[in-house]
Amino acid sequence: MPSDPGAAAQRDAGLRRVSRLTRWLLAWALALTAGFSAIAARGFSGGSGGQSTGQTGGTATTGASGQTSNSDSSDSSDSGSALQAPSNSPSASGGSGSVTSGGS
Amino acid sequence: MDRIGRASFLALGSGAVVLVADRNRLGPACLAVAAEVAEIDRACSRFREDSELTMVNDAGGRAVAVGGVLFQALEVALRAARLTEGDVDPTVGQAIRVLGYDRDFAAVPATGAPLVRVATVAGWRQVHLDRRRGRVRVPRGVRLDLGATAKALCADRAAVRAHRAAGCGVLVSLGGDLATAGKPPAGGWAVRVADQHDAGPDAQSETVRVHDGALATSSTTARRWSRGDEQLHHLVDPATGRPAPVVWRTVSVAAATCVDANTAATAAIIRGERAAGWLDALGLPARLVRPGGSVLRVGGWPQPEEASAA
Numbered sequence: 135m136p137s138d139p140g141a142a143a144q145r146d147a148g149l150r151r152v153s154r155l156t157r158w159l160l161a162w163a164l165a166l167t168a169g170f171s172a173i174a175a176r177g178f179s180g181g182s183g184g185q186s187t188g189q190t191g192g193t194a195t196t197g198a199s200g201q202t203s204n205s206d207s208s209d210s211s212d213s214g215s216a217l218q219a220p221s222n223s224p225s226a227s228g229g230s231g232s233v234t235s236g237g238s
Numbered sequence: 239m240d241r242i243g244r245a246s247f248l249a250l251g252s253g254a255v256v257l258v259a260d261r262n263r264l265g266p267a268c269l270a271v272a273a274e275v276a277e278i279d280r281a282c283s284r285f286r287e288d289s290e291l292t293m294v295n296d297a298g299g300r301a302v303a304v305g306g307v308l309f310q311a312l313e314v315a316l317r318a319a320r321l322t323e324g325d326v327d328p329t330v331g332q333a334i335r336v337l338g339y340d341r342d343f344a345a346v347p348a349t350g351a352p353l354v355r356v357a358t359v360a361g362w363r364q365v366h367l368d369r370r371r372g373r374v375r376v377p378r379g380v381r382l383d384l385g386a387t388a389k390a391l392c393a394d395r396a397a398v399r400a401h402r403a404a405g406c407g408v409l410v411s412l413g414g415d416l417a418t419a420g421k422p423p424a425g426g427w428a429v430r431v432a433d434q435h436d437a438g439p440d441a442q443s444e445t446v447r448v449h450d451g452a453l454a455t456s457s458t459t460a461r462r463w464s465r466g467d468e469q470l471h472h473l474v475d476p477a478t479g480r481p482a483p484v485v486w487r488t489v490s491v492a493a494a495t496c497v498d499a500n501t502a503a504t505a506a507i508i509r510g511e512r513a514a515g516w517l518d519a520l521g522l523p524a525r526l527v528r529p530g531g532s533v534l535r536v537g538g539w540p541q542p543e544e545a546s547a548a
Contacts, residue, residue, distance in 0.1 A: 224453065
C-alpha cells in the first residue's frame with residue numbers, strides 16, 4: 135500500500151518526540167534515585183560506625199568519603215549514651231584505706 | 239589473712255598505686271600497668287615533643303594519621319564532651335596554655351605577671367575523626383588537651399591489662415583516679431577519699447569500700463598557680479577559657495569506668511550549683527565538698543562511719 139509522505143513525516147516527528155521524552159524521563163529518574171540515595175546514606179549511616187540516635191548534640195554525618203564527624207563514633211570506648219553508674223555503690227568503711235582518691 | 243599486695247611508682251607526672259588481691263601476683267600486675275602507662279604517655283601527652291598528640295596539635299589544620307591508642311583516647315574525649323554538653327572539652331588546650339600551664343606542671347612557675355588575655359575555646363565539634371583512615375584533624379590554632387580523660391582511660395585499660403596478667407582482682411590508681419578489674423578482696427577495696435591523692439593523715443577525708451567499677455576525684459585544690467593577684471587552677475571552663483569558679487573545691491564520683499567517673503567529677507566542678515542535681519539524676523554516687531569543707535553526698539554515696547569521718 136502506498137504511503138502518504140505527510141503522514142509518514144508526522145509519524146517520524148512523533149516518534150522522535152516520544153524518544154526525547156523517554157530519555158529525559160530516564161535521566162530524571164536516575165538523578166532522583168541518586169539524590170534519594172545520598173539523603174538516605176546521610177540519614178541512616180550504617181556499619182560499625184554506629185549511630186548517634188538519641189544522643190545530645192549528635193551530628194551523625196558519615197558519608198561516602200568515610201569522613202566521620204566527631205559525634206559519630208561508637209565502639210568499646212564509646213559504651214552507651216550516658217555516663218554509667220557502678221554495679222554496686224561504694225559502702226561506708228572505717229580505717230584509712232590502702233589508696234587515696236583525690237585531685238592530682 | 240590479708241593477702242593484698244601494694245606497690246607505688248611515678249607515672250604520668252603523678253603517682254601510680256597498684257593493689258592486687260593476691261600479693262604473690264603483684265609483679266605481673268605492675269609490669270602490665272607500667273606498659274600501659276608508657277603507651278598512653280607516648281600517644282596522649284601534650285608535654286612530650288614526640289607524642290602523637292603534639293603532632294596533631296602542631297599539624298596546622300592538616301589531617302594526621304594516628305595510632306589506635308590516641309584514636310581511642312580522642313573518641314573517649316569527644317564522648318565525654320557530648321555527654322556533658324561540652325563542659326568537659328578537649329579543645330581547651332590553647333586556653334590552658336595561655337593561662338600559664340604550658341609545660342609539665344612541676345616546671346610551671348608558681349607566680350607570674352598578670353594575665354593580659356584568655357583564649358577562646360573552639361569547641362569539641364571542631365575535632366574531626368576519620369575512623370576509616372585512622373586520621374584526626376583539628377583547625378589551625380586549636381590545641382587538644384586530654385587531661386580530663388586520658389589518665390582515666392589509662393587507669394581503665396591498665397586495670398584490665400593487670401587483671402589479665404595477674405589473674406586476680408586488681409585496683410589501679412593514677413593520680414588518685416582509680417579503676418578496678420576482677421574479683422575484689424572480701425569486703426571490697428578500702429579507698430580513702432580526700433582533696434588530694436597525696437593528702438596527709440590529718441587532711442579531711444573519709445573511707446569507702448569500692449566493690450567494682452571506678453572512682454575518680456577532681457579538685458580545684460590541686461595544680462594551682464597564680465598570675466598577678468589571680469589564683470588559677472587547671473579545671474578550665476570551656477565557656478570562658480578561665481578556671482571554673484570554685485563552687486565545689488572537690489568532687490568524687492563512683493562510676494562503671496574511670497573515664498565516666500572522671501568525666502562526671504570534672505563536669506561537676508565546671509557546672510557548679512547545677513552539679514548535685516545532675517549527678518543525682520544520673521544515679522552516680524558522688525561526694526561534693528564546698529570550699530569551706532561541708533560535704534554533700536548524692537546518688538547513693540554512703541554516709542561516713544563515725545570513725546572515718548573527719
